[in-house]
Amino acid sequence: MAEQTSAVKIIEKIEEDAGKEADAVLKEARNRAEEIIKEARSRAKNEEEEILQKGGREAELVKQRIIADARLRARKRKLDVKEAAIQAAFSEAEKEIQKVGTTxxxxxxxxxxxxxxxxxxxxxxxxxxxxxxxxxxxxxxxxxxxxxxxxxxxxxxxxxxxxxxxxxxxxxxxxxxxxxxxxxxxxxxxxxxxxxxxxxxxxxx
Structure with missing residues (x-):
């Protein structure tokens, strides 16, 4: 009878230790899972910020290119208008010169x-x-x-x-x-x- 009681206690001890070990394993697993999730979220946030920053830089470059192109076209247009005015002035001068020979x-x-x-x-x-x-x-x-x-x-x-x-x-x-x-x-x-x-x-x- 005493031997049976001792055997039961041993079994209970084993079950208790196994339960504690299982709880520890589960806890560690949960902790690791939470760390993985946290790391994944952090990585995702960093990647999102990097993408946004990259997108912002690219958008700024596009904007600067558009502004530079617009300024270039405006400058060319201004030069074209000036050149047309100068040529018109030359044309008028040539007409006046033609008249000089008859004065x-x-x-x-x-x-x-x-x-x-x-x-x-x-x-x-x-x-x-x-x-x-x-x-x-x-x-x-x-x-x-x-x-x-x-x-x-x-x-x-x-x-x-x-x-x-x-x-x-x-x-x-x-x-x-x-x-x-x-x-x-x-x-x-x-x-x-x-x-x-x-x-x-x-x-x-």
Whole structure:
């Protein structure tokens, strides 16, 4: 009877220890599960924040690209408008130049342009190549007076040129010449004129 009681106690002890061990295992399992869940939530939150930050950075980059593109297009449009205005001003200037060749002041203008071109050549024997309409201005008396004033022998070449005004002045053998026609003069001055026109048109813009 005593042996049976002892055996029962041993069994109860084993069952008690097994129960405690099972509880400990379950508790550890629950704790580990909670840690895993906590870690997963933390990772998810970090990933979410990273995604949001990345999305924010990408959105900012997109916004900056859009702004830069808009500024570039606006600048190009502004430059296009300025260029159109400058070209319109050049067109008007060319129209006015065309009129100069028919004014009363033109003979004195032509004379000055011939003298400028002749001075750049530096020769005693010079030919003037002019447009057909100017041959009536460049008479023998005109050339004689010009030769005396300039201190050189100045003649009118038989050839003519197509121009709005001005002339080509050359050494008689044709090896050296100075083109002082309206068109060439305008072309030479185009860059400085462009700057001057831009200042007038866009002052304060």
């Amino acid at each position: 009363a002041k033109y003979p004195s203008i032509l004379k000055r342009m011939i003298k400028e071109a002749a001075a750049s050549i530096g020769s005693d024997n010079i030919e003037i190549v002019a447009r057909e309409a100017d041959r009536k201005i460049l008479t023998r008396d005109f050339l004689k007076a010009l030769s005396k004033e300039f201190g050189a022998n100045i003649l009118l070449a038989p050839q003519t040129i197509k121009t709005r005004g001005g002339a080509i002045v050359r050494i008689k053998d044709g090896k050296i010449e100075a083109d002082n026609t309206f068109e060439t003069r305008m072309s030479r001055m185009r860059d400085s004129l462009r700057s001057h026109i831009a200042k007038i048109l866009f002052r304060g813009v």
